[in-house]
Amino acid sequence: MDNVDKEPSMLKQKEMIGAHFDRLAEAPAQGKKVVYTFVPGNLTELLLSFDVLPVYPEINALQSAMRKRSGDFISEAERIGHSEDVCTYVKCDIGMKRSGNIGPTGKPIPKPDLLLLSYTGCFTFLKWFELLREEYDCPVVLLHTPYQADGEITPSMREYMVRQIRSEVIPALEKLTGRAYDEDRLRECLELSRQAEDDMVHVLESAQNRPSPIDAYFGGVFYIGPMFTAFRGTKAAVDYYAMLKQEVDARIARGEGPITPDGPMGPEKYRLVVEGPPNWTHFREFWRMFSEEGAVVVASTYTKVGGVFDFGFRHDPNDPLGTLADYCMGCYTNRSLPQRVEMLASYAKKFSADGILVNSVKSCNSFSAGQLVILREVEKRTGIAGGFIETDLVDARYFSAANVKNRIESYLQMIEQKRSGKTEEVRA
Amino acid sequence: MILTCGIDVGSSAVKAAIIKSHPGSGRAREGAELVATHVERIRRRDQRHVIRAVYDGVLEAAGLTESDIHYVATTGEGELVDFRTGHFYGMTAHARGALFLEPQTRAVLDVGALHARAISMDADSKVVGYRMTSQCASGSGQFLENIARYLGVTLEEVGALSLEGDRPEKVSGICAVLAETDVINMVSRGISLPNILRGIHESMANRLAKLVRKLELDDGIVLVTGGLANDIGLVHATRAALVEHGIDSRVETHPLSVAAGAIGSALWGGYRYERLSPDTKQAA
Amino acid sequence: MVDAKQTVTEIVARADALYHDLEFGAVKRWKETHPGGKVIGCLPTYAPRELAHAAGMLPVYLRGAGDQVEIIRGDAYFQSYICQLPRGMIELALSGRLDSFDGFLFPAICDVIRNLSGIWQLHFPDKLARYLDIPQNFDVEVGGRFYAEELRRLLTDFEQLSGQKVSDDALRHSIGVYNTHRRVIQNLMDLRSEKPWLVPADETYLVLRAGDVLPVEEHIEMIKQYLQSVVELERPMRDHSRVVVSGAFCEQPPLGLIRTLERAGCYIVWDDMTISARFIAGDVSTSGDPCVALARAFIEQGVESASVYSCKKKKGSELCETVRKAGAQGVIFAAPSFCDPALLDQPMLQTALDQESIPWTAFKYAENLGQFQVIREQAGTFSDSIRLWGA
Amino acid sequence: MRVFTGIDLGSTTTKAVMLDENGDILGRGITNSRSNYDLAAAIAKAEARTSARFVLLGRELATTEDAAALDRFLPRLQIELRRRQHLQRLEVLREICAEECQHPRVARIREELERRVDQIVSQLVAAEARPGPLAIITKEAKGSDFFRDRASSDYSRLAEKAADVEVGFDDLMSIFDKAIIRVENTELKEGFEELILQALLDLGSRFDETTLARYRAAVQRTLAIELIDGGVIGTGYGRQRLPFPKESIRSEILCHGLGAHHQFPNTRTVLDIGGQDTKAIQVDGVGIVTSFQMNDRCAAGCGRYLGYIADEMNLGLHELGPIALQSERTVKISSTCTVFAGAELRDHLSSGQRQEDILAGLHRAIILRAMSLLARSGGIDDEFTFTGGVANNPAAVKALRQLVQENYGDRVLNISPNSIYTGALGAALFCRRAAEDRAAA
Ligand SMILES: Nc1ncnc2c1ncn2[C@@H]1O[C@H](COP(=O)(O)OP(=O)(O)O)[C@@H](O)[C@H]1O
Numbered sequence A: 001m002d003n004v005d006k007e008p009s010m011l012k013q014k015e016m017i018g019a020h021f022d023r024l025a026e027a028p029a030q031g032k033k034v035v036y037t038f039v040p041g042n043l044t045e046l047l048l049s050f051d052v053l054p055v056y057p058e059i060n061a062l063q064s065a066m067r068k069r070s071g072d073f074i075s076e077a078e079r080i081g082h083s084e085d086v087c088t089y090v091k092c093d094i095g096m097k098r099s100g101n102i103g104p105t106g107k108p109i110p111k112p113d114l115l116l117l118s119y120t121g122c123f124t125f126l127k128w129f130e131l132l133r134e135e136y137d138c139p140v141v142l143l144h145t146p147y148q149a150d151g152e153i154t155p156s157m158r159e160y161m162v163r164q165i166r167s168e169v170i171p172a173l174e175k176l177t178g179r180a181y182d183e184d185r186l187r188e189c190l191e192l193s194r195q196a197e198d199d200m201v202h203v204l205e206s207a208q209n210r211p212s213p214i215d216a217y218f219g220g221v222f223y224i225g226p227m228f229t230a231f232r233g234t235k236a237a238v239d240y241y242a243m244l245k246q247e248v249d250a251r252i253a254r255g256e257g258p259i260t261p262d263g264p265m266g267p268e269k270y271r272l273v274v275e276g277p278p279n280w281t282h283f284r285e286f287w288r289m290f291s292e293e294g295a296v297v298v299a300s301t302y303t304k305v306g307g308v309f310d311f312g313f314r315h316d317p318n319d320p321l322g323t324l325a326d327y328c329m330g331c332y333t334n335r336s337l338p339q340r341v342e343m344l345a346s347y348a349k350k351f352s353a354d355g356i357l358v359n360s361v362k363s364c365n366s367f368s369a370g371q372l373v374i375l376r377e378v379e380k381r382t383g384i385a386g387g388f389i390e391t392d393l394v395d396a397r398y399f400s401a402a403n404v405k406n407r408i409e410s411y412l413q414m415i416e417q418k419r420s421g422k423t424e425e426v427r428a
Numbered sequence B: 001m002i003l004t005c006g007i008d009v010g011s012s013a014v015k016a017a018i019i020k021s022h023p024g025s026g027r028a029r030e031g032a033e034l035v036a037t038h039v040e041r042i043r044r045r046d047q048r049h050v051i052r053a054v055y056d057g058v059l060e061a062a063g064l065t066e067s068d069i070h071y072v073a074t075t076g077e078g079e080l081v082d083f084r085t086g087h088f089y090g091m092t093a094h095a096r097g098a099l100f101l102e103p104q105t106r107a108v109l110d111v112g113a114l115h116a117r118a119i120s121m122d123a124d125s126k127v128v129g130y131r132m133t134s135q136c137a138s139g140s141g142q143f144l145e146n147i148a149r150y151l152g153v154t155l156e157e158v159g160a161l162s163l164e165g166d167r168p169e170k171v172s173g174i175c176a177v178l179a180e181t182d183v184i185n186m187v188s189r190g191i192s193l194p195n196i197l198r199g200i201h202e203s204m205a206n207r208l209a210k211l212v213r214k215l216e217l218d219d220g221i222v223l224v225t226g227g228l229a230n231d232i233g234l235v236h237a238t239r240a241a242l243v244e245h246g247i248d249s250r251v252e253t254h255p256l257s258v259a260a261g262a263i264g265s266a267l268w269g270g271y272r273y274e275r276l277s278p279d280t281k282q283a284a
Numbered sequence C: 001m002v003d004a005k006q007t008v009t010e011i012v013a014r015a016d017a018l019y020h021d022l023e024f025g026a027v028k029r030w031k032e033t034h035p036g037g038k039v040i041g042c043l044p045t046y047a048p049r050e051l052a053h054a055a056g057m058l059p060v061y062l063r064g065a066g067d068q069v070e071i072i073r074g075d076a077y078f079q080s081y082i083c084q085l086p087r088g089m090i091e092l093a094l095s096g097r098l099d100s101f102d103g104f105l106f107p108a109i110c111d112v113i114r115n116l117s118g119i120w121q122l123h124f125p126d127k128l129a130r131y132l133d134i135p136q137n138f139d140v141e142v143g144g145r146f147y148a149e150e151l152r153r154l155l156t157d158f159e160q161l162s163g164q165k166v167s168d169d170a171l172r173h174s175i176g177v178y179n180t181h182r183r184v185i186q187n188l189m190d191l192r193s194e195k196p197w198l199v200p201a202d203e204t205y206l207v208l209r210a211g212d213v214l215p216v217e218e219h220i221e222m223i224k225q226y227l228q229s230v231v232e233l234e235r236p237m238r239d240h241s242r243v244v245v246s247g248a249f250c251e252q253p254p255l256g257l258i259r260t261l262e263r264a265g266c267y268i269v270w271d272d273m274t275i276s277a278r279f280i281a282g283d284v285s286t287s288g289d290p291c292v293a294l295a296r297a298f299i300e301q302g303v304e305s306a307s308v309y310s311c312k313k314k315k316g317s318e319l320c321e322t323v324r325k326a327g328a329q330g331v332i333f334a335a336p337s338f339c340d341p342a343l344l345d346q347p348m349l350q351t352a353l354d355q356e357s358i359p360w361t362a363f364k365y366a367e368n369l370g371q372f373q374v375i376r377e378q379a380g381t382f383s384d385s386i387r388l389w390g391a
Numbered sequence D: 001m002r003v004f005t006g007i008d009l010g011s012t013t014t015k016a017v018m019l020d021e022n023g024d025i026l027g028r029g030i031t032n033s034r035s036n037y038d039l040a041a042a043i044a045k046a047e048a049r050t051s052a053r054f055v056l057l058g059r060e061l062a063t064t065e066d067a068a069a070l071d072r073f074l075p076r077l078q079i080e081l082r083r084r085q086h087l088q089r090l091e092v093l094r095e096i097c098a099e100e101c102q103h104p105r106v107a108r109i110r111e112e113l114e115r116r117v118d119q120i121v122s123q124l125v126a127a128e129a130r131p132g133p134l135a136i137i138t139k140e141a142k143g144s145d146f147f148r149d150r151a152s153s154d155y156s157r158l159a160e161k162a163a164d165v166e167v168g169f170d171d172l173m174s175i176f177d178k179a180i181i182r183v184e185n186t187e188l189k190e191g192f193e194e195l196i197l198q199a200l201l202d203l204g205s206r207f208d209e210t211t212l213a214r215y216r217a218a219v220q221r222t223l224a225i226e227l228i229d230g231g232v233i234g235t236g237y238g239r240q241r242l243p244f245p246k247e248s249i250r251s252e253i254l255c256h257g258l259g260a261h262h263q264f265p266n267t268r269t270v271l272d273i274g275g276q277d278t279k280a281i282q283v284d285g286v287g288i289v290t291s292f293q294m295n296d297r298c299a300a301g302c303g304r305y306l307g308y309i310a311d312e313m314n315l316g317l318h319e320l321g322p323i324a325l326q327s328e329r330t331v332k333i334s335s336t337c338t339v340f341a342g343a344e345l346r347d348h349l350s351s352g353q354r355q356e357d358i359l360a361g362l363h364r365a366i367i368l369r370a371m372s373l374l375a376r377s378g379g380i381d382d383e384f385t386f387t388g389g390v391a392n393n394p395a396a397v398k399a400l401r402q403l404v405q406e407n408y409g410d411r412v413l414n415i416s417p418n419s420i421y422t423g424a425l426g427a428a429l430f431c432r433r434a435a436e437d438r439a440a441a
């Protein structure tokens, strides 16, 4: 987005993230504690209340990919014995660690003082931190989020989580920082989260407009950035989302579509719902395959991995630990297949989509296993056209541009053909 | 004097070697001599038929007859050799053969028709580690062979042509078959033969380097064996790729590299022969 | 002697037939002799079969479709980069081979099995499809409590399915039966590490796999008889190396692969292929609240597994211990392609082995793999290097 | 006359279909895609023009001749036409082979090599020049065979006989391998006019002067018809490589869907197995694609697979199917990796399995992969149409029929003798439609 006009929110976001990495780089000198944790099911507010800095290995991995470094990192991990078959996020992170742990801004990322294995819905996270544990000599604390197998959160699940937070996570943070758990501080953070969440949902819902003022997948990953990482529960996030909301509302008022890496998008021709994470190694190229054809993504599930807010959940300052548990268990990755189908079908309707497209990534069993069934079910329930492409998160070897483009084009032409209903017979 | 014959039955070629060694020279087979080698591509012929032809060929080259041979050792698809005395597994044989050809060898890069493998070994040719390509044929000799066929050059020309390339064109696909399409596209975009071949070599070399990189190598030479050792373009690219991957071992090849497996198994045959009981010797 | 040989042949033939019968004739026969009895299919790795047993049901382990069934519809459900097992499961289900099953249990082991439970819920709404979360917290008061509650909830589902109320005594009885089962299996494993030439890998495997479908009491008898007879056989000891096979706890390698390993000169003295029956080491307590006892046993006596977060400081110490105890000379890592848990575990386990100078080799397989040459070469070289230079 | 052309640049073959103003098929052309897409498109298009002329000739003749006579005459004429083209190519082959023999690599055995290669080519020519229905010609007439495939299998058979210690089989084959590529990329010199007159001459002795005169007149009238290019639409794997504007390119999915619908209007499911990709497509009652699946980045189980097998067994592609049909016991084949196929094949051969049983297994393996894709795209609805080059293979069709029956029950299975042209046909239909739209606008 270098030669394209940037909106103020974009600049602000860049600045926020830059500042975070600066803080991280200075953490050891400043005596600040660093905690590694994951995006889905993160306890950012709790961490903030202890004044520790979070590092999200997935974010490092995806940033590495966008900077075209992931290939080297992955091959480094494969060199030390990791299989070609497994999740490339893990390999990218391990490889980055082995290559000096330099962050996206070129500054070093400090070693963790604690590994907070608070994760949601993916077994690979467990392995990931087992692997990191071997790399670093630091304590690990695990928060196990039970899966919503039957599409609900039972009292037993909630109790289990609260008990873990209370008897394991909090004591570990207390021990690390030497300060006592401050519930009031946590409540304040949760209140700030709630405010930002309101505005973010407003932005995501704006895609119901025609044309949609946002791209809820490619653009969406930028919008969720602050919310899913180090900024939830801060004033900065509240300001960012307020600003973003304003910009989006202004675009709606002007009847404008989303901003793409190549500037404002042309006329909106196709409205899609996308399931699955994006590819990061060819992010712009990938986006362009859609934007050039006039396809805009009006809703995606990937923007819900770090929390599902659009069905009403908000962090609740009145029940601090309970709300953290609910948040973790509610993340998209912790939802059962039937719930995911439900969600996609509701998006298709709510956002008047022309099609549902699955981007299946080789890395991620958690997302991918069952996506074909999801696709069929959503097609069946909504009657809109389904499409399927395969790429990977951060392994460029699995992004075959020609192949992906071919499928996307065929898919969009299919929607077009379906819509126009032109046929031999009709014309004859 | 013990005369042993090693036969390496591969998927694209059959290789044979006859070794003369002294009784009592143990595992090291100090003073062993290579008497003759013989190689034939299978090329759509019946394997058993080729095996026989190769055996006859190597005997003729050595000026020996079947009854002179004390032990026939096989490697590769050894089951097909019904006159074998014993069998040794591929990497054991290649490591041994490589050490014979080049005593400084500490790692072998065996690139054959369908597989590539990197083997690290100690000074005694004991295999200490290895990596292989997976169940996918991309980046193997067969792949190169197909491409050569497409491009209308013979295998013998491939190496020299590739060295002429100055702006190698990257092959993107992982799949050998899809890479063919890449190559077709290149031709139609007017990329020169040398640059295409060099691009392929570089991509293969990169894969090979990754295999080697996963081994923990001591000093010493990396010897390329197998059919593709003849391909100087690949050897050249492999050298560069290893350097790029931060491996400073010297990469060498030997005119008899292709027969390394056969030579190795013949040497092992000598060792085992001495350990056979007298009556098995009779039978052998 | 002749009798022993015949007994072994018969047992193995029966086990072989059970292994190959993907129409699940044994299950149908069980249903005939147990009118109204319910059958629950359990996916790998570990399922608390005691609960089903106590409810008068037949728990059957399901491990994909092996190498005999052609996968047609199964592939429609999974991309190429997902392991083979779930395709096999779908194929079995859609081809009607699982019709005689009344419910399915999907233990938490990996994302694939977890999502498979969702597919089941979507596709087979009239059958019980139960995902069983296992705790990744190993405090008896936290994770143990949660797991005991999960077990109780599962028991309620089983009671509903079978129409039988399960008393604590009944459950304790079932635990006792499975304790015996665990003990006879341990005896077989012991013999295997002592005299592997008496119990070839493929035979042991088949006999143990028979326990997937047989009622536990029958299986106990089968193993006992096999053990009794096999020690009487004169089976020659070969100049083989002794290895542990690790990583094959879920999707199973084809029988041909197991045979290939032994033919390439490796005695398998321990493996995790049938770990589900040995997931809990030793007896489960038969006193007190039985669900709590099962939960405790899982937390305190559960074996190291890729699907369970390892709270041990050093990953792999348990594997090194196993190698020592079984008197193995090396480890063969055999994992299903695309199996994240097994494959992500390996580097850590390998580091641990390296530190103890235990040689290892690794390869991947799929349950329907048909070609073994590469694996034979690899295992053969591994065995060669142990034998030609080994201590 | 305005004509509309669709070109399907496949990964292995390039096909062209030409429609007239009424949407009737005038001509078809096919060539190997090999190294040069532009050239391949040009050759396919030129072939389509030639065959269009032939169809037009038929129309002209129909004005003067009675139907029965035409039925006797036209097929013969076509055979002769093809024979002429074929002989022409053999002559090109001879020249290029001779050039290849000058390469320093073979200097050692040049003379002997030259002699034997020439002898082999002469034998090929002799076989072709013999009158009567030749295998090559009738096969080609079915729209399925290539000069390359046929020539290479015949050549290698003869080469095996001609080889000895002095001039090895490898030496002989390497000359051919190099030459054939150049042959394929050579546009034939003579056009339709010379060829057809030659062909008429060949048949001349069978007709009386007046009939011949009428025929010649018809040829002249045909040649007088101007074929005006009404547009070209490209599709297929290589479509991006064509110097076409974007609006002249259609996805091959849509083309196959529409083409199949045109051939069999009741089609609901389409399976296309091409050289490097397999597609399963669902279409609705008017030919609109509703869902589709393609194989992923791995080319396992596609048409090239059969190509490798044929090479491996030293057979022509068209021979595989008929041999496999003789099987009584299908061997189970596990790997569909194209490159590994050869190894697996040898494996089974050396373990004593019969060739036809292995081949049957290989065909089944391919179809099994396709079945998965079909299942993924939504199953097989009635009617089911099989398109793409592999549909020419009877063993593949048999395996498909069987598996469809086993898994979906009774389904009408449509296969057009021109199945390989389905994509190109779809493209041509789109082309004609676009022209109409332009006219309407
Ligand atoms: N001069 C050469 N240049 C390049 N490749 C060669 C040459 N000679 C042989 N090869 C390749 O070597 C391969 C055979 O190698 P080999 O080690 O014998 O394999 P295998 O043991 O599997 O038969 C063939 O695939 C062929 O492509």
Ligand SMILES: Nc1ncnc2c1ncn2[C@@H]1O[C@H](COP(=O)(O)OP(=O)(O)O)[C@@H](O)[C@H]1O
Pocket (backbone or CB within 6 Å): D009, D010, D011, D012, D013, D014, D033, D144, D145, D236, D237, D273, D274, D275, D276, D277, D302, D303, D304, D305, D306, D307, D317, D318, D319, D321, D387, D388, D389, D390, D392, D393, D420
């Ligand atoms: N006569 C034939 N018999 C059997 N297979 C054939 C025949 N002709 C073509 N094929 C198969 O068709 C494939 C080419 O099909 P096609 O649909 O043209 O593919 P693409 O469009 O990808 O080039 C070849 O790879 C070959 O396997």
Ligand code: SF4
Pocket (backbone or CB within 6 Å): A087, A088, A089, A090, A122, A123, A124, A125, A333, A363, A364, A365, A366, A367, A393
């Ligand atoms: S498997 Fe998926 S959810 Fe799990 S760590 Fe990898 S990318 Fe993330």
Ligand code: SF4
Pocket (backbone or CB within 6 Å): B135, B136, B137, B138, B174, B175, B176, B177, B178, D297, D298, D299, D300, D301, D336, D337, D338, D339, D340
């Ligand atoms: S990717 Fe290509 S080379 Fe690899 S298995 Fe598939 S077809 Fe074979």
Ligand code: SF4
Pocket (backbone or CB within 6 Å): C083, C084, C085, C086, C109, C110, C111, C112, C113, C250, C251, C336, C338, C339, C340, C341, C342
């Ligand atoms: S084989 Fe591995 S990835 Fe597949 S279901 Fe089993 S544990 Fe999961």
